[in-house]
Amino acid sequence: xxxxxxxxxxxxxxxxxxxxxxxxxxxxxxxxxxxxxxxxxxxxxxxxxxxxxxxxxxxxxxxxxxxxxxxxxxxxxxxxxxxxxxxxxxxxxxxxxxxxxxxxxxxxxxxxxxxxxxxxxxxxxxxxxxxxxxxxxxxxxxxxxxxxxxxxxxxxxxxxxxxxxxxxxxxxxxxxxxxxxxxxxxxxxxxxxxxxxxxxxxxxxxxxxxxxxxxxxxxxxxxxxxxxxxxxxxxxxxxxxxxxxxxxxxxxxxxxxxxxxxxxxxxxxxxxxxxxxxxxxxxxxxxxxxxxxxxxxxxxxxxxxxxxxxxxxxxxxxxxxxxxxxxxxxxxxxxxxxxxxxxxxxxxxxxxxxxxxxxxxxxxxxxxxxxxxxxxxxxxxxxxxxxxxxxxxxxxxxxxxxxxxxxxxxxxxxxxxxxxxxxxxxxxxxxxxxxxxxxxxxxxxxxxxxxxxxxxxxxxxxxxxxxxxxxxxxxxxxxxxxxxxxxxxxxxxxxxxxxxxxxxxxxxxxxxxxxxxxxxxxxxxxxxxxxxxxxxxxxxxxxxxxxxxxxxxxxxxxxxxxxxxxxxxxxxxxxxxxxxxxxxxxxxxx
Numbered sequence: 001x002x003x004x005x006x007x008x009x010x011x012x013x014x015x016x017x018x019x020x021x022x023x024x025x026x027x028x029x030x031x032x033x034x035x036x037x038x039x040x041x042x043x044x045x046x047x048x049x050x051x052x053x054x055x056x057x058x059x060x061x062x063x064x065x066x067x068x069x070x071x072x073x074x075x076x077x078x079x080x081x082x083x084x085x086x087x088x089x090x091x092x093x094x095x096x097x098x099x100x101x102x103x104x105x106x107x108x109x110x111x112x113x114x115x116x117x118x119x120x121x122x123x124x125x126x127x128x129x130x131x132x133x134x135x136x137x138x139x140x141x142x143x144x145x146x147x148x149x150x151x152x153x154x155x156x157x158x159x160x161x162x163x164x165x166x167x168x169x170x171x172x173x174x175x176x177x178x179x180x181x182x183x184x185x186x187x188x189x190x191x192x193x194x195x196x197x198x199x200x201x202x203x204x205x206x207x208x209x210x211x212x213x214x215x216x217x218x219x220x221x222x223x224x225x226x227x228x229x230x231x232x233x234x235x236x237x238x239x240x241x242x243x244x245x246x247x248x249x250x251x252x253x254x255x256x257x258x259x260x261x262x263x264x265x266x267x268x269x270x271x272x273x274x275x276x277x278x279x280x281x282x283x284x285x286x287x288x289x290x291x292x293x294x295x296x297x298x299x300x301x302x303x304x305x306x307x308x309x310x311x312x313x314x315x316x317x318x319x320x321x322x323x324x325x326x327x328x329x330x331x332x333x334x335x336x337x338x339x340x341x342x343x344x345x346x347x348x349x350x351x352x353x354x355x356x357x358x359x360x361x362x363x364x365x366x367x368x369x370x371x372x373x374x375x376x377x378x379x380x381x382x383x384x385x386x387x388x389x390x391x392x393x394x395x396x397x398x399x400x401x402x403x404x405x406x407x408x409x410x411x412x413x414x415x416x417x418x419x420x421x422x423x424x425x426x427x428x429x430x431x432x433x434x435x436x437x438x439x440x441x442x443x444x445x446x447x448x449x450x451x452x453x454x455x456x457x458x459x460x461x462x463x464x465x466x467x468x469x470x471x472x473x474x475x476x477x478x479x480x481x482x483x484x485x486x487x488x489x490x491x492x493x494x495x496x497x498x499x500x501x502x503x504x505x506x507x508x509x510x511x512x513x514x515x516x517x518x519x520x521x522x523x524x525x526x527x528x529x530x531x532x533x534x535x536x537x538x539x540x541x542x543x544x545x546x547x548x549x550x551x552x553x554x555x556x557x558x559x560x561x562x563x564x565x566x567x568x569x570x571x572x573x574x575x576x577x578x579x580x581x582x583x584x585x586x587x588x589x590x
Contacts, residue, residue, distance in 0.1 A: 020071045035071075137215045420562075440571045453521075454503075534560070
């Protein structure tokens with residue numbers, strides 16, 4: 001539930017009932033006397049408002065220390081009440097769910113992620129996945145495993161097939177012959193459910209029921225022990241006895257494997273925080289990368305796919321490094337489409353004019369439109385980064401090496417990638433970013449006093465027949481300025497102005513840049529923006545100069561670019577005042 005604590009939403013009586021701070025009758029009107037609202041006008045407690053009030057109680061003015069102390073005690077009690085009442089996931093987390101029972105038939109393991117079915121209690125809330133929530137999900141790294149661990153039983157789009165139906169996303173895989181233990185465990189009933197891990201892009205809440213409207217990415221599906229949803233099954237099937245099943249209905253046909261698996265169009269969605277709800281197994285990709293790093297002898301330079309440790313496949317490296325990049329990149333989190341390819345470039349046919357429509361009598365001949373096309377082409381370019389760790393860390397400290405790769409290499413690549421995607425080209429070797437590709441622009445007029453420039457940008461997109469969802473990417477100074485806008489300028493009130501209802505998500509990054517204390521914001525429809533990446537992602541380890549430098553170098557490389565066939569889907573909001581953020585904090589007035 002989004003919190004809007006603007007005093008204008010309340011009558012005087014409602015505002016007094018909503019607030020935990022009472023400055024006393026001598027303070028003036030009800031909206032000057034009371035502060036820190038935490039309830040909706042109808043009296044419903046808003047836990048987001050409780051968190052916000054706790055965060056800003058130290059900034060309250062016009063109240064005595066006893067009055068502030070009383071308000072703080074109320075807020076702490078309400079905070080405990082909220083914590084006990086619910087623990088709700090946020091879009092952007094990695095979440096795990098499971099469903100159904102397992103049976104055996106035709107050696108096919110079949111599962112379904114159900115639509116329209118309410119889950120069991122997931123810890124203070126229940127959940128429904130809306131139909132077609134997976135329609136635009138990123139499936140580029142989807143595998144099927146046992147308990148989300150170990151070697152994959154299949155990988156999409158090759159040995160793992162998908163079919164999006166009205167009742168859910170159906171998946172099927174035939175386990176390899178070497179995994180007879182999985183078949184036996186299913187037949188014995190030791191493994192009885194299917195599971196998946198997802199990153200949600202958009203949801204809505206109806207009381208304690210969460211409706212998942214869009215899933216950003218599906219990380220894996222798995223065979224597990226207990227279900228979270230009461231319906232929908234995952235089955236390992238073997239051939240039935242034909243003599244006893246002559247009248248049974250035929251199985252639906254498998255979803256066909258694409259003829260060209262080299263190119264996979266996989267839209268992605270937004271998200272800001274990753275939370276894993278399962279422990280990493282000993283043979284996880286992170287562990288195998290670490291083992292491969294350690295296996296590189298001193299004095300040599302090797303790619304991790306060519307080490308003395310157990311070989312790591314190129315697909316593993318792609319998954320590992322791209323996942324790190326995606327979790328650190330604001331542009332990828334905003335929901336742009338991702339196209340994965342082995343080709344040097346990708347071309348799409350693009351209409352150069354719209355078709356024409358008119359009204360006709362029943363016997364009139366309909367006039368045809370002669371369509372013209374031109375190729376829209378995107379060519380990924382190389383983005384590389386180099387990170388360094390001491391030899392001692394590499395030799396002796398197991399988690400620290402992984403931390404170096406995760407926090408250093410992926411962060412550097414993500415920042416450079418975001419910079420190019422947003423305001424590039426930064427050099428002749430880069431590519432045009434969204435600021436250059438933007439087909440529309442408007443002047444914010446300097447200092448922000450409200451959300452009007454963004455509302456006008458939404459209007460430009462709608463006028464160009466580009467509907468929501470929209471996103472905003474801008475600099476931290478812009479978000480700070482918006483959060484500092486107040487409802488009133490009197491000393492008795494410091495209530496911030498909330499964004500309008502249904503305001504799109506705002507992604508924050510310093511890579512937008514500031515020049516002469518002025519910056520920009522980009523407002524766009526992410527589904528019409530495409531990132532193309534090559535599959536030849538690589539990590540290399542250099543220990544050739546360890547004797548002189550006492551350090552090991554890690555080099556990461558990806559090839560990617562960004563583009564759109566619809567420039568009007570991007571609005572560049574220019575001339576936004578972005579002065580430095582004042583680090584001084586004034587003492588609270590009593």
